[in-house]
Amino acid sequence: MDQDDALTQWLAAFRDAVSAGKFVKLALAKPTAAAGDLKAVDVRPILVKEALKLSFTYHYRTRDVVKNYGLEESAALISELLNGKINSGRLYTLAADISLARREAGFKLSRAPASQKRLPELSHNRAKQRFIESAGRTYLNRLGVTDAQGKVHKNSQDKFRQINKYVEVLDGLIKQSDSGKKLRIVDMGAGKGYLTFALYDHLANSLKLDVDVVGVEQREDLVALCNDIARAEDFKNLRFVQGSIAKHDCAGADIVIALHACDTATDDAINKAIRAKASLIVVAPCCHKQIRREMEGGSGTHSLDVLMRHGTYVDRMAEMVTDGLRAELLELQGYKTKLFEFVSDAHTPKNVMIVASRQASDRRPEDVEKLRESIAATKAQFGIVTHHLERLLDRS
Ligand SMILES: C[S@@+](CC[C@H](N)C(=O)[O-])C[C@H]1O[C@@H](n2cnc3c(N)ncnc32)[C@H](O)[C@@H]1O
Structure with a gap:
């Protein structure tokens, strides 16, 4: 599998899990030098006005920034991050944990049994954005x-x-x-x-x-x-x-x-x-x-x-x-x-x-x-x- 295949498959698994209601969360880590202050990004599903969105928490050195997107925009943003600022990602679904890691030769995909047994609560309240988040401060x-x-x-x-x-x-x-x-x-x-x-x-x-x-x-x-x-x-x-x-x-x-x-x-x-x-x-x-x-x-x-x-x-x-x-x-x-x-x-x-x-x-x-x-x-x-x-x- 070449590196593009691995990334494409991983993003397809992400889309499928979201569409099938089996998406638990996604974590992007190991920033590259191009990431600057950005240390990691977490993505989880939330409900905004009854519509399913994906909530991105960007963890910067001294602050967190939360933004919500639709599915296709999310997939594009994740792909962009993995093509410049981030070296690894882990997708958690009810079916499997799927990891993607950048190696010398390109991205490598690996699967493990699902570590998460339950879907997260989708209520937007839980995601209430604070002015000062405690993480990273x-x-x-x-x-x-x-x-x-x-x-x-x-x-x-x-x-x-x-x-x-x-x-x-x-x-x-x-x-x-x-x-x-x-x-x-x-x-x-x-x-x-x-x-x-x-x-x-x-x-x-x-x-x-x-x-x-x-x-x-x-x-x-x-x-x-x-x-x-x-x-x-x-x-x-x-x-x-x-x-x-x-x-x-x-x-x-x-x-x-x-x-x-x-x-x-x-x-x-x-x-x-x-x-x-x-x-x-x-x-x-x-x-x-x-x-x-x-x-x-x-x-x-x-x-x-x-x-x-x-x-x-x-x-x-x-x-x-x-x-x-x-x-x-x-x-x-x-x-x-x-x-x-x-x-x-x-x-x-x-x-x-x-x-x-x-x-x-x-x-x-x-x-x-x-x-x-x-x-x-x-x-x-x-x-x-x-x-x-x-x-x-x-x-x-
Ligand atoms: C109850 S603490 C509140 C600290 C902080 N503003 C807060 O709300 O977390 C009051 C502080 O004011 C300082 N303070 C009280 N009177 C002061 C004065 N006249 N000049 C300078 N500092 C004073 C005290 O030493 C104390 O550290």
Whole structure:
């Protein structure tokens, strides 16, 4: 059998298995030098709007890309890959496992008894594409989110879900406002950098955007760890700096992010972002101690004693009042705000996100007046003298 025969037969077996409903999966491996970043390709059947498709997962060095095709297009793509970028393939059907390997003299075909006894589930849900796939993301392994094979550790499932949700939210916001210019992003209180790395990976590697991402963190050990990982991953425009949020100069930043920066550190980040005229501010606050203290110590005029007798409800109220006022103060500064739960509270109780987009035109004086009145009324109702963000913004 010459090499073309072997490839033709193998592709015919693939087509037949798909048509007969006996196709389980197909794996392409052993990339050639021409493959560049591409390491392997997996193909499996899925249902899209009730139609059978073949889902290709292209495994690149730092990311996975999923694409779906019809049968003939799939056969042509597989043939093309085997004629340049890939040296071997294995077809799994219910009848046999059929391998194809490139040798000096050409392709060689070999058959083995079927190792797969069942067809895969065809539901498209199973193939739900995540913004950040765990496989091939070595930084997630270095950060302790996945094992060396890219499997998410059991105790990191919530973190991984948050990472994806957060990247999904930012992806939408950034695509809405992409100007094609270099995007400067500052992540305040970056911590161990899970979200910073994932965002950078998505923007720079998957979307190929020109970005510069800086993580600001007070803990030196975390800054050193994250910079080591950024270097090892060759993430050239991602760096971490040690310092306090309140002192970090954000000048030139387009987007300022603060996720779970404790208590008033969120206000410090918002203040810095407003002063830098950042076009987008994204915060997921946590700990609302400043306002809770003011509410407890103040003489509010609210009629909520039935709730405020209970510490748990005071906590919840403090959270809502703190973030509600943050949104109003941002509106006062010319931002349009949205406040929403970005992941289910089953995964984290710190699940509220405030997104503020800077508006091109100034607010009308009567609207400014209304906002001021609403802020003053809320403060009076809950016995709040000053919100920390207000104090920061009042400073010249
Ligand atoms: C709860 S962690 C969140 C980390 C990361 N943003 C995330 O969501 O996974 C908060 C981080 O903010 C840092 N941090 C808190 N206040 C800060 C401040 N004022 N300046 C700099 N870093 C701060 C803490 O050291 C910590 O690493």
